Amino acid sequence: MSQILAPLTIEEKYADMIRQRENEDGSELSILNLGPTHPATHGIFQNVLLMDGERIVDAEPTIGYIHRAFEKIAENRPFYQINVLTDRMNYCSSPINNFGWWMTVEKLLNVEVPKRAQYLRVILMELARISDHLICNSILAVDTGAFTGFLYVMQYRERIYEIYEELCGARLTTNMGRIGGLERDLSDTGFRKLHAFMKDFPPAFKEFEALVSRNRIFMDRCVDVGGISAEKAIGYGFTGPNLRAAGVDYDVRIATPYSSYQDFQFDIPVGKSGDTYDRYCVRNEEIWQSMRIIEQALANLPEGPYHADVPDYYLPPKMDVYNNMEALIYHFKIVMGEVPVPKGEVYNCVEGGNGELGFYLVSDGSRVPYRLHFRRPCFIYYQAYTDMIKGGLLSDAIVILSSLNVIAGELDA
Amino acid sequence: MALDYTVVQEKLTAKFGEEVKDFTNEFSMLAFEIASDKNVEAIHFFRDELGFNFLTDVCGIHYPDNETARQFAVVYHLHNWVENVRVRFKVFLNGANPEVESVASLFASANWQERETYDFYGIIFNNHPDLKRILNMDEMVSFPLRKEFPLEDGNRTDKDDRYFGRIPQNTNAN
Numbered sequence: 001m002s003q004i005l006a007p008l009t010i011e012e013k014y015a016d017m018i019r020q021r022e023n024e025d026g027s028e029l030s031i032l033n034l035g036p037t038h039p040a041t042h043g044i045f046q047n048v049l050l051m052d053g054e055r056i057v058d059a060e061p062t063i064g065y066i067h068r069a070f071e072k073i074a075e076n077r078p079f080y081q082i083n084v085l086t087d088r089m090n091y092c093s094s095p096i097n098n099f100g101w102w103m104t105v106e107k108l109l110n111v112e113v114p115k116r117a118q119y120l121r122v123i124l125m126e127l128a129r130i131s132d133h134l135i136c137n138s139i140l141a142v143d144t145g146a147f148t149g150f151l152y153v154m155q156y157r158e159r160i161y162e163i164y165e166e167l168c169g170a171r172l173t174t175n176m177g178r179i180g181g182l183e184r185d186l187s188d189t190g191f192r193k194l195h196a197f198m199k200d201f202p203p204a205f206k207e208f209e210a211l212v213s214r215n216r217i218f219m220d221r222c223v224d225v226g227g228i229s230a231e232k233a234i235g236y237g238f239t240g241p242n243l244r245a246a247g248v249d250y251d252v253r254i255a256t257p258y259s260s261y262q263d264f265q266f267d268i269p270v271g272k273s274g275d276t277y278d279r280y281c282v283r284n285e286e287i288w289q290s291m292r293i294i295e296q297a298l299a300n301l302p303e304g305p306y307h308a309d310v311p312d313y314y315l316p317p318k319m320d321v322y323n324n325m326e327a328l329i330y331h332f333k334i335v336m337g338e339v340p341v342p343k344g345e346v347y348n349c350v351e352g353g354n355g356e357l358g359f360y361l362v363s364d365g366s367r368v369p370y371r372l373h374f375r376r377p378c379f380i381y382y383q384a385y386t387d388m389i390k391g392g393l394l395s396d397a398i399v400i401l402s403s404l405n406v407i408a409g410e411l412d413a
Numbered sequence: 414m415a416l417d418y419t420v421v422q423e424k425l426t427a428k429f430g431e432e433v434k435d436f437t438n439e440f441s442m443l444a445f446e447i448a449s450d451k452n453v454e455a456i457h458f459f460r461d462e463l464g465f466n467f468l469t470d471v472c473g474i475h476y477p478d479n480e481t482a483r484q485f486a487v488v489y490h491l492h493n494w495v496e497n498v499r500v501r502f503k504v505f506l507n508g509a510n511p512e513v514e515s516v517a518s519l520f521a522s523a524n525w526q527e528r529e530t531y532d533f534y535g536i537i538f539n540n541h542p543d544l545k546r547i548l549n550m551d552e553m554v555s556f557p558l559r560k561e562f563p564l565e566d567g568n569r570t571d572k573d574d575r576y577f578g579r580i581p582q583n584t585n586a587n
Contacts, residue, residue, distance in 0.1 A: 064548035071533070072557055076564045107440055234467060237522025248494075255497050346440045347470075347490060347501060358470055360488070373472040373488075383525045412548060 043408030078337035093128035100350035117181035132353030166190030181307025226400035227275035240355025246274030337367030471526035484508025515541035533558035
């Protein structure tokens with residue numbers, strides 16, 4: 001089977017390079033392990049760096065430390081049980097993953113989602129985007145030495161999680177939504193919390209921006225660090241804020257609107273040089289744009305059902321399951337995966353926190369997918385990291401990693 | 414002239430003739446199959462002639478029930494951002510010896526995605542810059558997403574799904 005010779009290990013490869021350089025100019029290179037567990041990498045991935053003093057000569061990333069074989073597990077589970085796999089990918093913005101998965105299934109099953117559910121999904125997805133970008137930017141500030149800003153905004157992520165709780169009871173791994181809509185309407189408490197968040201968050205975030213954005217030290221650490229050109233970024237498969245920071249205005253919400261995104265007015269912020277500071281600014285501006293979208297969605301939230309009328313796929317209310325024979329049968333059929341599923345191949349994508357989150361679902365008509373592939377944006381753009389840090393300083397590598405917002409769960413799936 | 418699927422299909426047929434086939438338009442995406450030795454040429458054609466500037470996704474599929482010559486497939490998703498058109502195509506590979514040319518020279522993003530496909534299916538990408546395992550450990554000998562690998566140890570006696578009418582896809586019915 002394996003026609004491939006065992007490749008040189010990283011240590012062997014680097015030992016050769018060290019000897020070579022020593023013979024050439026007498027310089028002493030050294031190998032440095034960054035990770036797998038290091039507080040500055042925010043996740044479990046390793047980079048073996050070849051260092052010349054403080055400069056990085058070469059780097060070799062090793063990933064897969066929290067690989068959980070989601071694609072294999074998904075081939076053995078009915079659709080409802082796959083949802084819990086998706087929110088463990090990008091756990092900073094799980095609702096986007098959840099709804100992305102439901103939309104894929106709805107596309108396959110040809111289920112039309114009612115307007116109210118679509119708007120509520122938009123609200124939740126934008127809240128997720130805010131919490132995703134918020135943690136990325138505030139941790140970027142922490143990595144440059146500014147801890148205070150992080151503390152100012154972190155309680156607002158908590159407030160977002162409380163809104164999730166009102167809908168689904170969970171906070172981090174939300175397992176939110178159902179085929180055809182949501183599991184319940186957002187409660188009055190949920191709306192109250194949402195309105196309070198909309199009122200309290202902007203001043204706090206303005207304060208954060210005032211502290212960090214034009215901070216001399218922060219700018220010195222970020223401007224012109226880890227820049228990437230638009231052509232290169234596209235070649236490396238960048239999507240999302242990291243691509244937009246390089247000046248390309250590709251956004252799935254605009255390119256192929258889903259869940260009624262065409263109803264909302266919002267701008268796509270773009271950067272210019274694709275450096276760390278641009279990525280920071282793009283994410284900040286996207287938070288404001290997300291606020292804009294939520295405001296519009298709240299103002300125009302339609303009345304009506306919060307889920308589609310698809311008894312074959314939508315779990316009946318628990319009250320009926322215990323008291324009503326038909327509901328019990330439907331509940332049983334759905335949970336056991338005895339409902340009809342068409343054959344077909346479908347690709348669906350949403351704008352995740354880090355870019356185009358795609359689901360490629362091959363269904364052979366059985367209760368489980370024949371094949372399910374997750375297009376994880378992190379995994380694809382992280383391969384540019386080596387290129388971005390070569391020749392730079394070690395401290396820059398930390399900041400670049402932080403600003404790319406590589407989420408280990410999404411990287412390794 | 415907008416680049417719609419009939420135009421793409423015509424241009425492809427003009428260029429590749431018999432080697433491109435099975436056009437479908439399922440869930441508003443054009444999908445087709447192409448001969449396994451034409452994948453680089455096809456992606457080159459899509460990138461330079463038809464303006465598909467973005468390689469969205471590369472992944473593998475295992476079809477153990479097909480005849481030997483078509484037991485593996487590599488699936489490419491391409492996207493033209495200017496016209497906002499997506500296509501998907503498959504190349505089918507031999508089950509005994511799955512080999513295909515790498516497209517990492519055309520799109521740098523294919524590098525890790527092909528490594529992932531190799532890691533899980535054992536599909537060899539020729540002329541790949543650094544083909545080795547990526548998510549699994551280097552010492553591993555199996556290719557876990559192939560259908561013959563069960564998710565769980567088949568010898569478990571404490572958990573028999575057959576009593577619930579379930580037969581996992583990748584195990585024998587008895």
